[in-house]
Amino acid sequence: MFDLFRIALRGLLHRKKRSWLTIIGVLIGITAVVALISLGISMQLAVERSFEDLGYDVMMIFPGEVGGGFGGPTSLTASFEIDLDALSRVEGVGEIGLISYQSVYVKADGNEGFLDALGVSGNIFDFFKLEVEGRRFGPDERDAVVLGSEVAKELGLGVGDILEIEGHPFTVVGIYSAEDRLNVRGESILMPLAAMRELLGIKGVSMVLVRARPGYDVGEVAKRVEEFLYKSRGRRDLSVQTMEEIHEAVQRALGILRAFLGGIAGISLLVGGIGVMNTMYTAVLERTREIGVMKAVGARNSQILLIFLLESGLMGLVGGALGTVIGALLNVVAVIAARASLGAKVLEFGIPWWLVVGALGFSFLVGCLAGLLPARSAAKLDPVEALRYE
Amino acid sequence: MKDGVIVALEGVWKVYRMGRRRRIEVQALRGVDLEVARGEFLAVMGPSGSGKSTLLHLMGCLDRPTEGRVLFEGEDIARLRPAALARIRNRKVGFVFQSFNLSPNLSALENVELPMVFAGVPRRERLRRARELLSRVGLSERERHLPSELSGGEQQRVAIARALANSPELLLADEPTGNLDSETGKGILSLISEANREGVAVVVVTHDPEVAACAGRHLRIRDGRIVEVTDV
Numbered sequence: 280m281f282d283l284f285r286i287a288l289r290g291l292l293h294r295k296k297r298s299w300l301t302i303i304g305v306l307i308g309i310t311a312v313v314a315l316i317s318l319g320i321s322m323q324l325a326v327e328r329s330f331e332d333l334g335y336d337v338m339m340i341f342p343g344e345v346g347g348g349f350g351g352p353t354s355l356t357a358s359f360e361i362d363l364d365a366l367s368r369v370e371g372v373g374e375i376g377l378i379s380y381q382s383v384y385v386k387a388d389g390n391e392g393f394l395d396a397l398g399v400s401g402n403i404f405d406f407f408k409l410e411v412e413g414r415r416f417g418p419d420e421r422d423a424v425v426l427g428s429e430v431a432k433e434l435g436l437g438v439g440d441i442l443e444i445e446g447h448p449f450t451v452v453g454i455y456s457a458e459d460r461l462n463v464r465g466e467s468i469l470m471p472l473a474a475m476r477e478l479l480g481i482k483g484v485s486m487v488l489v490r491a492r493p494g495y496d497v498g499e500v501a502k503r504v505e506e507f508l509y510k511s512r513g514r515r516d517l518s519v520q521t522m523e524e525i526h527e528a529v530q531r532a533l534g535i536l537r538a539f540l541g542g543i544a545g546i547s548l549l550v551g552g553i554g555v556m557n558t559m560y561t562a563v564l565e566r567t568r569e570i571g572v573m574k575a576v577g578a579r580n581s582q583i584l585l586i587f588l589l590e591s592g593l594m595g596l597v598g599g600a601l602g603t604v605i606g607a608l609l610n611v612v613a614v615i616a617a618r619a620s621l622g623a624k625v626l627e628f629g630i631p632w633w634l635v636v637g638a639l640g641f642s643f644l645v646g647c648l649a650g651l652l653p654a655r656s657a658a659k660l661d662p663v664e665a666l667r668y669e
Numbered sequence: 670m671k672d673g674v675i676v677a678l679e680g681v682w683k684v685y686r687m688g689r690r691r692r693i694e695v696q697a698l699r700g701v702d703l704e705v706a707r708g709e710f711l712a713v714m715g716p717s718g719s720g721k722s723t724l725l726h727l728m729g730c731l732d733r734p735t736e737g738r739v740l741f742e743g744e745d746i747a748r749l750r751p752a753a754l755a756r757i758r759n760r761k762v763g764f765v766f767q768s769f770n771l772s773p774n775l776s777a778l779e780n781v782e783l784p785m786v787f788a789g790v791p792r793r794e795r796l797r798r799a800r801e802l803l804s805r806v807g808l809s810e811r812e813r814h815l816p817s818e819l820s821g822g823e824q825q826r827v828a829i830a831r832a833l834a835n836s837p838e839l840l841l842a843d844e845p846t847g848n849l850d851s852e853t854g855k856g857i858l859s860l861i862s863e864a865n866r867e868g869v870a871v872v873v874v875t876h877d878p879e880v881a882a883c884a885g886r887h888l889r890i891r892d893g894r895i896v897e898v899t900d901v
Contacts, residue, residue: 282786286775293774572770575731576784576831577759579752662731666770 283582287589290562298594301558305598306605308548309642313606313634314613315544319537320629321614326533328627330526332408336373338501338521340487340508358483362511366489369507371500376406376488377472381479385468387434387442394430396444396468398475398484404455406488413438413453421474425453429465444470445478497521551598552649559591559653563660570657571665580658587654588647595646596639603638675761675839675870676728678703680737683723683893697723699893700737705872707838710865712884713874720893721874722843728872729762729841730754742838759788763832763869765861767844769824771816777803777827778812784834802830806860822853829860833869840864842873846880858883 291298342357358379367375379398385391397403401418404411404425416423424444426436431454436442440451449470456465476482489504491497498521505519563570570583607630614626683698697720705711705728713721726732727739730746731754739746741757749757758764763784771780781799790798803812806826808819816824825845832840842861846854854877862883865871873880881887882901889897 282782282792286772286783286786289772289774289779568770569772572764572766572772573783573787574755575729575758575764575770576787577755577835578787579755581752582787663726666726666731666766 280585283586284589284593287586287593290566290586290590291593294562294565297558297561301554302594302598302601304551304554305548305595305642305646306551306602308544308551308645309599309602309638310606310609311544311547311602312541312641313603313630313638314609315540316537316634317606317610317629318613318626319533319540320631320634321610321626322536322629323530323533324627324629326526326529330522330529333406333522334490335522335526336491336493336497337406338489338491338497338504338519339525340489340504340517340519341485342516343518358481358485359517360483361487361508361517365511366487366504366507369500369503371492371495371503372489373492373495374402374406374490376400376403376490377484378403378486378488379472379475379481379483380485381475381481383444383468383479384446385434385442385444387436387440390434394468395466396470396475398472399469400472403469403488406490409455411453411455413451416452416469416471418471419473420452420471421477422447422449423452423471424449425455425469426451427465427467427469428454428456430468433466444468447478449474497523548645552595552645555591555594555646555649556653558594559587559650560656562590563587563653563657566657567660567665567668570660571662571668574660574662575666583660584654584658587657588650591650591654592643592647595649596643598646599639599642602642603635606638607635673706674704674740675707675742676705677740678724678727678734678737679740681727681734681739682736683720683727683732684735696893698727698734701890701893701895703888703895705839705870707870708865708868709886710862710871710884711873711886711888712881713872713888713890714876714881715890715896719890721890723893724890725841725843725872725874728839729764730757755787759784760835761838763834763837763840765825765828765832765840765842765845767847769816769821769828769848771824771827771831773816776813776815777808777819777823780816780827781830781834784831788835790835798834799830802833803827806830820853821849822856825849825853825857826860829857829864833864838870840869840871842871842875844874844876846875846877851879855879 342359363375366372377400381396381398382393383396385394401415404415411425415425431437434442436451438451438454441448442451491500501519501521508517509515573583610630611628614628617626678701681698681701685695685697687693687695701724713724715721727734730741733747746754772783775783778799781802782795785795785798800809800812803809806829808823808826811819811823819827840861845861846857849857858880861871861873873884875881885901887899887901888895
């Protein structure tokens, strides 16, 4: 087998230029496959991580119907009021976090303008596992804010500085880093919900986060919460969604995206495979006489078949190996570029071992399959006719 | 069949169908009877197109007869499967062609190794034997050279070494000196004769009287029929 492999290798090296051109065809296909699949994996990993940060035992309550109309949930700035005491008595409901999205007028250090502010209950830091440089604000504090790192950078503020929100002074007590976060953006101002309500004269919230008590099935608790909301409000104007449901929806979308990307990559790989087939047919034609001689000196049909299959498989494998490396590099470039331009860790490096092994195996297989028909025609050549071939 | 016969042809016809629809019939051999004894040196002569090469192909199990029987060591080759024929060609027959027919991408040494690769001879043994044969044909210094780096005579010597690699019983040579000058041709002829002296039966197709002069028997063929057999 090794000797036949050596003969196959010599065949490839003998027509270097053509072999390389064919290999490049496979290389492009495998590069596309690896790059696009790994991109899909990168996105998935990033999404998974952000869901894991929030935890699968969490559900969200927000205005609007899920999947009931255009755009799903209505605007996040729409606010609603809710009986928190009654909600906390629903069986299985644990910690409750509140968020109110508002746009506020901010002045700081000569800068002024509208910015997004989140009035939040104190436990939101835990819900989102936010790491704060400085400190969080306490439940009764009225004049403290925690800034997203991006906002802090933009406004040139640090811990201990003062900024004015809607004409009132607030002290920056902490700065949270949103780097490597997908679910929290670094461009927001976090302020105590009570302070925001006082400041803007609002009552409601934009979103309620509910954590199921340990030992309770989050899906069951979500159903009970939904029922409670319907009973207490008399209408279904609020949606309850568990992280698991959202996760599933995102997974489905990513799955479709992956299949789509994989399909495109598959087409380029198919073209590469046809290139291998073409090269191998040419090789068989060119070496007809040589095949005749090999048969004359005693090569069995199966040995001829194997030599040509190894040749085409080898082209596939070399193209696959180079394509995998380039595809992986493209993934790294894409991840770095995405992080640089979007700040957060919107992509994770996504080159699992199975993708590498799979790509190599698949490229060898594509090479062998593409070479199968040419190799068969080589093996079946009539030795006398092959020897006469000019 | 006699014990001393390596290959025998009994009433052999070989008809080729040529052309795009294979309608043109060419009768390459028409009822040939022939026996080649072990260790003999037979020269086959005749004008081109008379069926000499076809005769050689049939004796070397490269082809099967259209009619009649070809018996290689008593076995009817028409009844053998392609793999069994390949095995005979590999172990019992050596071919030498007019145009050398070396694999262009293999070195001289690797070309000689080739039949042994197909026979599954271990590498160490193969290399030993290939080097021994190359030294016998005087090409020890050229073992790493590709065919394109060798002269015609050198290529033919490599081809003879290759033909002898698996110690065949029968050496079939199709105009082995046809593409060589007479001096080089003599060298080739002496190598073939040497193999014959060591017991290998040799069948040479040739136009060259010098080659024919080495043979113990001459066979003249015309229009697919043996017209004359002469013991020398």
